[in-house]
Amino acid sequence: MTPGPDATGPPTGAKGGSGAGVGPGAEGGPGAEGGPAAEGGPGAKGGPGAKGGPGAGGSSEVGGSPGVGGGSGAGGPSPSKVALALLSVSIDLGAGRRGVDMGPSALRIAGLVPGLEALGYSVRELGTVNASGPELTPPGESRARYLPEILEVCSRSHDLLVQAMEEGLFPLVLGGDHSLSMGTATAVADVHRKRGEKIGLIWVDAHTDMNTPEITPSGNIHGMSLSVLTGKGPRELLELADGVPAVDPAHVSVIGAREVDPREREAVRASGIRVFTMSEVDERGLAVCVNEAIERATRGTAGFHVSFDLDVIDPMAAPGVGTPVPGGINYREAHLICEKMARSGQLLGFELVELNPVLDLSNRTAQLGVGLVESALGKSIL
DSSP states (O other): OOOOTTTTSOOOBOOOOOOOOSSTTOOOOSGGGSSOOOOSSOOOOOOOOOOOSSSOTTOOSOOOOOOSSOOTTOOOOOGGGOEEEEEEEEOOTTSSSSOGGGHHHHHHHTTHHHHHHHTTOEEEEEEEEEOOOTTTSOOOSTTSTTHHHHHHHHHHHHHHHHHHHHTTOEEEEEESOGGGHHHHHHHHHHHHHHTTOOOEEEEEOSSOOOOOTTTOSSOOGGGSHHHHHTTOSOHHHHTTSSSSSSSOGGGEEEEEEOOOOHHHHHHHHHHOOEEEEHHHHHHHOHHHHHHHHHHHHHTTSSOEEEEEEGGGBOTTTOOOBSSOOSSOBOHHHHHHHHHHHHHHTOEEEEEEEOBOGGGOSTTHHHHHHHHHHHHHTTOOOO
């Protein structure tokens, strides 16, 4: 199967939505000005997209499979030759609401592994990293709640993924709250750092997660993850990476932000990351924004990791999420993001986080999540 028209350069993503701004009822957003729009240089050229599995599952164009830990310009190999390293991270200590620790189980119940195998992938189970529950874990410092336990979970997740990637496996992570990314995204960055390569990061989320203990209104660490990954936060978490920052802000984009804390806005604007708010997505179109995010993530890098928080999707389509915010992207737009990631040929890792089965309806959000993972790994209609 030949790759789609975007396979040799950065794809473009179009995103609709309800026009929600930053925070309920707000119009603007820090994101549009949060860093210079990616421009100029062509994205790293991807190889031919690998043949996707049976066409259906919501994808609209021919897709390629992800490159597995390849260097710059590495295209996606055939799914039949790719092994996925599947890691579940059962944690909700970083969030302000219980339940997302059950997300990995809900995704498995929804048929994730059979779906991946139907696409031609072999799946190696790395098991589950379990956090202690809040019943047995003291919250500790109020401005960085449960920090020691979250650090331990991130460290264990990091080490498991590094080992798997060094064996040539593609990292696929199921969460769990978004604090886990400080271990998982850092693992992808560290593996490529050892090869003398940088990575990009695309953060698909209703929130920018750029708080620090000094400015957080809640003390919930899942709202600090991207800040840590880009070089600001508690020293213990920064030291998870072999180098600080784990990811250069110049290669980082957030897509779909619509709720940003007041002091966090200042941090976003000063950070150098690029934020495509829902306001910008509504005005310019999702495809354009996703294309620019991919171009930014692949300029001078080995490829990019995707951290996909299900709360980016409107609660009408995805009710079972940890921190729902009205005015998100719809079902098809969520698939479009994932399809374009696959067609880029530059995907180095993928994680799906913040699924909360306690708030879901008949496992509907988990089923949507399974479809999104399949689209990111190359499932297409034709």
